[in-house]
Amino acid sequence: MKTKTNNQGKKLHRGRRIFLGIVLLILVSSAGSLGYFQFAPPEQTCLSCHEIQDAYDRWHTSTHREVGCKACHGGSLTSGIHGLVENAQRVIGHFNEASLGDIALSETQVVRMQQACRVCHASEFAAWQTGGHAATYADIFLDASHNEAEQPNNDCLRCHGMFFAGRISDLVTPVSTEGPWSLIESTRHDWPTIPCLACHEVHRPGPLARETKEKASDDTVTESVFAVSFYDRHEKMHFAADILPEPQLTWQGQPVSVSTDTRQRVCVQCHAPESSEHAGTSDDKTPRGVHEGLSCLACHQAHTNRADQSCAQCHPALSNCGLDVTKMDTTFVNAESPHDIHTVACADCHTVGVPSP
Amino acid sequence: MNRTGSGIRLSRRDFLAGAGLGTGMLLMGWGCAQRSAAQPWQVLTDPEARLLEAMTEQIIPADQDPGARDAGCIHFIDRQLAGFYRTHVETYRQGLIGVDQTSQVLYGKDFLACAWDEQTEVMKRLESGQAQGAIWQEISSRQFFNLVRDHTMQAFYGSPRHGGNRHYVSYRMLGLDYPQIVGQNRYRDI
């Protein structure tokens, strides 16, 4: 009886050893491979999947070519479940001849990546954090005054939450004008809806970032056309400012002169007029009136969006008419204000004609 | 004691085996990388891809605006042949052989070796359904031409997400904004 038990125990023991052996084998070989992929250069690792050749080529000529894949995508040991699953799918797909597109970051990676951006772009990051473009999911999607007037819809994700992988009904509930509203995943509550990648493409071609940075006296990065792009959620790609469309705006039947500043084309993707392209419709803020032709960035700082100190760049405190511009309400927020900086025109006050100086 | 010892022995053995396997996987990966440098296609062979790319360029040639080659139409076709158009793979394989047969009959050389105008003439023969070549006894040259023509148009004028129309070049040629500038119905307007 006892012997029998021992024999069985030995058999079990041997079986378990073999099992353990196989598990260890897999673990060690995986660890070896993953370790190799973690530390070896991209040409020998990431790039061994020819499907990502395009992405690699773009990176290799980009401003960020000295920033390795791992900094943003994570390494084989640090990319989390999304990365492992994607890599596994890629390997399976490779042998099944299934078509696989570019590699894409998950939203979690995009949000985590902000910390990597911050390492070099500390002042820009800090500026962004204080401005409206750092709006969180709670700010945007739980705004009762908005939702009561217009139910949340999929198109919201074009400009807020563009990296969210899902539909509006996966994000906020209820999808209606009657609240109260809540986020389906509360972890997203404080996540940014307009992260760095919304307007910046890491793989964008250009001179090495380090070199331009060294020459920079202040916020020069924003001076470069190459620095801004618009991320299109559906194409899953960035459109550099110089290939974005220019708005052809009209006001009261007359064309509006729009700034030639290419960077502004990124702004107008979201701060957009209705498809009729009538100036001032929907969220269009293109200046007309006395400020017609100015770029958004003539007044707004790129990352904080602040414009409150900008008048002094061009104006004396007193206007031509002797009015103190520093005391005017020049924002668009108050619809009653006659001095909305985006639209104010001489004729608003001088209804019978502007007196000559 | 004994058990612990055997455990250690096992793990050592495992380690060696694991290291071997890991090395094997790396070699496999390395081989894959070597192959990929020469062969960026999912379905087509490199000679097939070059021939087909020349055909797409005939269908949408570059002028002051980019043509099929610049727009990457061949990438669209290769990718779709691995996906939604997988039922067309054999037609492509056969048809591409036929294209060279026709150009051999007409000019005594392969399609790629032909001058532009000679290639155009081969394309016209294919389109007419009157192309010469053994393959065309089995499949219709006109049907094959139409297939390549339609797929090239899709590649050039469809969304870049499918592999062609790089940077939306065709939309810019047409003066069609992309991404379209369109507002979001701000609630104060409602």
Next chain:
Amino acid sequence: MANKHVNAIVVGAGAGGGVVAKELSEAGLTVVLFERGRWQDYEDHDHDELISQRITALGNAFGPDNERYRRVAQRGDKWVTVPPNEWAYNNNAACMGGGTLSYGAMAWRFMPQDFRMKSTYGELAGSTLADWPLTYEDLEPYYEKAEWEIGVSGDDSQNPFAPPRRKPQPMPPFPFNTEGRVLKAAALRLGYHPFPLPMLRNSVSYGGRPKCRRCRHCVGFACAVNAKCGTQNTVIPQALATGNCEVRTQSVVAEILFDDRGRATGVAYFDAQDQGQIQTADLVVVAGSATESARLLLNSKHRLFPQGAGNNHDWVGRNLQGHAYTGAYGLFPEVMYDDIGAGATVGLCDFNHGNEGLKGGGMLANEFIRLPYLFTDRRPPGSARWGLAHKDFQRRQFKHLTSVKGPVQEMPVFDARVEIDPVVKDHWGIPVARLSGSRHEHDVEIGHFLADKAEQLLKEAGATQTWKAPPGMGLSGGQHQAGTCRMGDDPATSVTNRYGQLHEIDNLFVADGSLHVTNGGFNPVLTIMALGYWVSDYIKKEWQSSRLRS
């Protein structure tokens, strides 16, 4: 585990079925709404032209998929098996809302004559032309209900040919785009009566959903801002809100089940995991569109009707009709394309009736926005199909082409039909639909007449080059498919009575375009919705009088 018995089963969550599910569940009946597709929206397929419901090069955006679905079509003297993204499949979408998720959304009422085609025009050799067993006046209150509950923008007071109505459309019409303005002026000069098209699309915020932002992508696409009004964002959510309606998506109904006496007891279906299941009910409403509704009835056999439910007189699947689209194209020196969606804004009903020597006609309207790939085949006859000349035309003319088109009211043909294919089966092993037959030659005559009128209008508007696109004899079906379960008073020459109730089976109903005796010279969706309300009203009355309770 067996499914709980319910009062009513509705098969198909499209224009007709969605309405019926809402009406019955609000009246207190328990309802299971079956849909072979799933809930879909803009996030599944956005504005990708190659995967839409209009261009299906890389598949149907909103179903059905090429992997699991097949039909058999006639090509010459051969039968060929076709997948859903091919034209010959004559597809209508398979998703919650059916075609109404991605349609162009024109919201037409048929005219009084459209219900009385035989009385108006007499017999036509080779056609089963007949009057409807109901009149426009019967349906008018139900049109109104559809317009107000689902949401229509428009102003029929600008259309002198519009049928009488008690209430205006609930939303103002959309303003004209460039094409609309130019064509309207030309039509007025010719003495015609142009007016803004009625649309199931929000011109102002309505039903808790925002107004249309007039983007480029409408017909063939789901709406990015949910401004297009389908059953999936109106009546179906209302049905669910009653607590009486359960939607079963990705569930494919294989056949209707019957008791010994031949009354419906429920349906056999395959659930989302492809498992065969039974759902019993007191009554069954079939609303799968003209092809699939006919297929379901034909696949549902019984000792008392061995050729399929309602088919003892061989009328199920007959008279398949859609619309022979006709019209003309014109190239203008000016830019006509203004990128303001959805594109179609102006219409005229001058040629729906009263055309010399013709039995009916159709409305004409400017076309929805043509995206670049669709445009590659918009060429005058004899143009280059490829090469520099083709590319150059694309570049120079994309913004200069305007098209005026319209649906010909077809003459029903008995041999244009849906049958069950004896061999081919779908993914679930259900015998598939086989389509055969052709249009009546009179449709082609009408098509030529309307194409002339369209061309004349384009020339008047300033087109410097025009060409016509009249229809051929090919079988009609597609998104406007209708007629296969004709309603009528005589059981020998129709499938259902005037309430969509099968002559032979009192608790089995049809509520979709299959009921149409004739299909109007208009997009049929508002009529299908109105019929949904009409059929539901009858079911509710019968239910209250207990006649339908088993």
